[in-house]
Structures are given as C-alpha cells and as structure tokens.
Amino acid sequence: MTVIDIPEGSPFGPANLPYGVFSTPGTAPRVGVRVGDSVLDLAVALDEEVFARPTLNPFMAQGHARWVQVRERITALIAGEVPDAAVHPVAEVELHLPFEVADxxxxxxxxxxxxxxxxxxxxxxxxxxxxxxxxxxxxxxxxxxxxxxxxxxxxxxxxxxxxxxxxxxxxxxxxxxxxxxxxxxxxxxxxxxxxxxxxxxxxxxxxxxxxxxxxxxxxxxxxxxxxxxxxxxxxxxxxxxxxxxxxxxxxxxxxxxxxxxxxxxxxxxxxxxxxxxxxxxxxxxxxxxxxxxxxxxxxxxxxxxxxxxxxxxxxxxxxxxxxxxxxxxxxxxxxxxxxxxxxxxxxxxxxxxxxxxxxxxxxxxxxxxxxxxxxxxxxxxxxxxxxxxxxxxx
Incomplete structure (x- = not known):
C-alpha cells in the first residue's frame, strides 16, 4: 500500500482532484485523477468498470449525485493508503483526450x-x-x-x-x-x-x-x-x-x-x-x-x-x-x-x-x-x- 505524497502548495491537492484519461506503456487508456505529482488509477483504486473506459463520458453520464459521491470517496481514499498498483508518477504516463467531444x-x-x-x-x-x-x-x-x-x-x-x-x-x-x-x-x-x-x-x-x-x-x-x-x-x-x-x-x-x-x-x-x-x-x-x-x-x-x-x-x-x-x-x-x-x-x-x-x-x-x-x-x-x-x- 502507498500513501500519496502531496507537496505543500500543490495546485493538485484534495481541493482540486481533476479527472483525466491516461495510459502507461503497454496498457489501455483509462480514467484517473491527478493528486499532487501522481495519477490515481480509479479502475484499480475504486474497482469500478466505468473507470476502465478510455473516456470520461460513461462516468459523466451517471449524473451529479454520482459525481459528488465519487469525489467524496476519492477524498477519503487519498487521506490514507491506496493500492500500489493504483499510483503512477504523472511524468511517466501518457495523457489522452479526456472525453469524447459530442458537439x-x-x-x-x-x-x-x-x-x-x-x-x-x-x-x-x-x-x-x-x-x-x-x-x-x-x-x-x-x-x-x-x-x-x-x-x-x-x-x-x-x-x-x-x-x-x-x-x-x-x-x-x-x-x-x-x-x-x-x-x-x-x-x-x-x-x-x-x-x-x-x-x-x-x-x-x-x-x-x-x-x-x-x-x-x-x-x-x-x-x-x-x-x-x-x-x-x-x-x-x-x-x-x-x-x-x-x-x-x-x-x-x-x-x-x-x-x-x-x-x-x-x-x-x-x-x-x-x-x-x-x-x-x-x-x-x-x-x-x-x-x-x-x-x-x-x-x-x-x-x-x-x-x-x-x-x-x-x-x-x-x-x-x-x-x-x-x-x-x-x-x-x-x-x-x-x-x-x-x-x-x-x-x-x-x-x-x-x-x-x-x-x-x-x-x-x-x-x-x-x-x-x-x-x-x-x-x-x-x-x-x-x-x-x-x-x-x-
């Protein structure tokens, strides 16, 4: 298990938690959240298939109440330990278009x-x-x-x-x-x-x-x-x-x-x-x-x-x-x-x-x-x- 280090003054602390789509060498794109200088793999951390998708659209379509719930879960999770396999240095991932643009x-x-x-x-x-x-x-x-x-x-x-x-x-x-x-x-x-x-x-x-x-x-x-x-x-x-x-x-x-x-x-x-x-x-x-x-x-x-x-x-x-x-x-x-x-x-x-x-x-x-x-x-x-x-x- 890992405790994610968040440098003091980081613009990517618990008050932010922006979503993106990332991949690592040899893996498919999936949804992550940036925490400090790390990317938290939500498919691993939350064990939900919706985050294993190559776009944010399926998660976004679940609606506002769900967005609030997941944000609360992530906030609680990063306050403690997370699985080692869920954490990747942001410098070592490839970032993709985060959502499929409809119009x-x-x-x-x-x-x-x-x-x-x-x-x-x-x-x-x-x-x-x-x-x-x-x-x-x-x-x-x-x-x-x-x-x-x-x-x-x-x-x-x-x-x-x-x-x-x-x-x-x-x-x-x-x-x-x-x-x-x-x-x-x-x-x-x-x-x-x-x-x-x-x-x-x-x-x-x-x-x-x-x-x-x-x-x-x-x-x-x-x-x-x-x-x-x-x-x-x-x-x-x-x-x-x-x-x-x-x-x-x-x-x-x-x-x-x-x-x-x-x-x-x-x-x-x-x-x-x-x-x-x-x-x-x-x-x-x-x-x-x-x-x-x-x-x-x-x-x-x-x-x-x-x-x-x-x-x-x-x-x-x-x-x-x-x-x-x-x-x-x-x-x-x-x-x-x-x-x-x-x-x-x-x-x-x-x-x-x-x-x-x-x-x-x-x-x-x-x-x-x-x-x-x-x-x-x-x-x-x-x-x-x-x-x-x-x-x-x-």
Whole structure:
C-alpha cells in the first residue's frame, strides 16, 4: 500500500482532484485523477468498470449525485493508503483526450475582447454590435478537430485576401493566432425542445478545461461575411488533459461584471456563476499575457441557457467555450491580434519582433483559481506547437 505524497502548495491537492484519461506503456487508456505529482488509477483504486473506459463520458453520464459521491470517496481514499498498483508518477504516463467531444460551440463572452476587435475592424463605428449586450454571441465549431494538449498544430491552408490584393489567393495562413479560453464539459444532456435554465448549470456541467481556439485570422477575415467563422477556426482546437470538476470551483465563484441593460428573464441568474480564474499565456517560453476570467461579461451558466433556449438538445461530452478571455489592460489580452493590435504593435519574442505565429512556435496556456480552505487549484496547461502547412498553393 502507498500513501500519496502531496507537496505543500500543490495546485493538485484534495481541493482540486481533476479527472483525466491516461495510459502507461503497454496498457489501455483509462480514467484517473491527478493528486499532487501522481495519477490515481480509479479502475484499480475504486474497482469500478466505468473507470476502465478510455473516456470520461460513461462516468459523466451517471449524473451529479454520482459525481459528488465519487469525489467524496476519492477524498477519503487519498487521506490514507491506496493500492500500489493504483499510483503512477504523472511524468511517466501518457495523457489522452479526456472525453469524447459530442458537439462544440464557441462563444464571444468577453466585452474587452469584443470591444478591442470592434475598434480594430470598425474604427469609425461603435465597437460592439447592437445585439452584444443582449445575448451571448457564438458559433458552432467542429468537434472532430478538438485535440488534447501537446498535439502539433499544422498551419492551415485556405483562401486569403489582403486589403491591397485584387483577388484572393490560396496558401498557408499568414496570420495564425491563438485564443486563450475556458471550456465547459456537459455531463448530463438535455432533450430536444427542453431549454436548460441558468439554475441547472451546476448539475448539468461536469467540469472545465483550458482551451486554445487556434485562429487563422486572414482566412477568417475573407470568409466570415455573411455566415461567420468556418475554415479559419475549424482546423484545430486544443484542450487541456485535466477536467477540473465544477465541484472544485465553488470557492472561485464571483459575480459577473454589471450587465446593463438587464438581460432578458431566461438569462438572469439567481446565484451568479462568474469565476475568479487567472490564466497565463507563454509564447516560446516568454510570458506575454495574464487574461482574467473574472472579467467575462457572460457567465457559463448564461452561455448554456442561451445555447439551449431555442430547444437545442445537449449531450454528454458537449463542449462549449467562453471565447477569448481578455481584461482591460494590454497584458491581459488573450489573443495575439489584440496584443499586437492587428500586427501594428509587435512584441519581442526570442530577440525578434513578432506579430503572429511562425512555424516552430509553441504556445502554452495555464491557469489557477482559488480553492477550498485558502488553497489554489490548477488546471495544468494546454500546449501546441505549429508545424508547416501540408501541400502548397493551388
């Protein structure tokens, strides 16, 4: 038997207990929980077949009461001794996509981000569109291109047309960007025709992950009128391998910023679900931004309510993301198009001035939040490295 060592100040202590899917050499992927610098194999520790699966979906589908029960069992278990075979050093396991993504929706919930892009793209008009403060703006993404942290990202090809070009050309993206976001994973779905009210958020959503919504800005700029993002967004979205349970985020809850005008009734929250989460963005090892999630105008409960208000169903494994997280200060902007103001204000990376991503660049996004009893909990990180585009101009 083993007592799991949890270093003092670890962001993966008993207040966190994030879930993931891991494997060791020669074994199949299965569900584990990170505890300190170890992974606890739940199939062994709890002796339940549902944790021997290669995805969290079967467990998530069991519902909120079951999530609470298992969390209590794990908390009690790690306070004592656990079987030797259930403990693996995190450095010696391979981490996989933690859940099977059913559907993927991306929102645009940061007022600071939306205002900055409005000023960039419409300098002589109001930065926010008339609908922005009345509803959470979003679009449906591509679930099949959601990948786990550490997966290389191939530079996308597509049509692009610069303002000084007479006609579009085809080739590799020239303005490849990131978007630092938080994603929410639906645990128990809802039926077609049955909206999910804000007050059901905490029993429907299992947990949260870090998201990097890679963005081909030049492809996006040429294609997005009139239907919005398509090829500029669908080539890849990276998520962190650890799903932080919503149950671990109670201590991080804060009010959202003042919402004026008052939202329509279906978007009103009795208990607000703003979250005090601090993100960090590293570009080739240099810290370039610290986006604060607490500045997000629309809460994740409101996003889910809006996503379903027309009767759209949800399923176990649905992922919906916040959109770029940005704050009021320049070093709080969660996308490079904002940090460099559309490429007009380069920043220094590795001794050279940079605006957008080059082949070989690596971006790492991490985050922490307040936990129970004055602790801080971690989300780990979501990382990706850019590799050259496949093929050539056609």
């Amino acid at each position: 993927y929706v991306d929102f645009y919930a940061s007022e600071h981000h939306a205002t900055n892009l409005g000023r960039l793209f419409r300098p002589n008009a109001e930065p926010l569109m008339p609908n922005w403060k009345h509803l959470p703006v979003g679009y449906h993404g591509r679930s099949g291109t959601v990948v786990v942290s550490g997966t290389d990202i191939a530079r996308p090809n597509g049509q692009r047309k610069a303002p000084d070009e007479e006609a579009p050309t085809f080739g590799p993206c020239r303005r490849l960007d990131i978007e630092a976001e938080l994603g929410f994973v639906v645990g128990t779905g809802s039926e077609l025709g049955s909206p999910v009210p804000c007050e059901e958020f905490a029993t429907r959503v299992f947990g949260a992950v870090l998201v990097n919504d890679w963005s081909a800005r030049d492809i996006q700029a040429w294609e997005y009128v009139p239907l919005g993002p398509f090829l500029g967004k669908s080539f890849a979205t990276s998520v962190s391998p650890w799903v932080v349970p919503l149950l671990a985020l109670e201590a991080a809850r804060v009010p959202t910023p003042e919402q004026d005008p008052r939202p329509l009734p279906y978007l009103r929250e009795g208990e607000p679900w703003g979250l005090d989460i601090d993100l960090a963005v590293d570009w080739n090892g240099r810290r370039v931004a610290n986006p604060p999630y607490r500045e997000m105008y629309w809460s994740p409960a409101q996003l889910l309510a809006h996503l379903t208000v027309n009767g759209a169903s949800t399923r176990t494994g649905d992922l919906y993301a916040s959109g770029t997280i940005s704050g009021p200060e320049k070093d709080q902007r969660g996308a490079f198009i904002e940090l460099t103001w559309g490429g007009k204000e380069p920043i220094e990376i590795g001794g050279s001035e940079r605006t957008f991503l080059q082949d070989g660049d690596e971006v790492v996004i991490s985050a922490t939040a307040p936990g129970a009893d004055g602790t801080r909990i971690g989300f780990g990180q979501v990382s990706g490295r850019i590799v050259p585009a496949e093929g050539g101009a056609r």
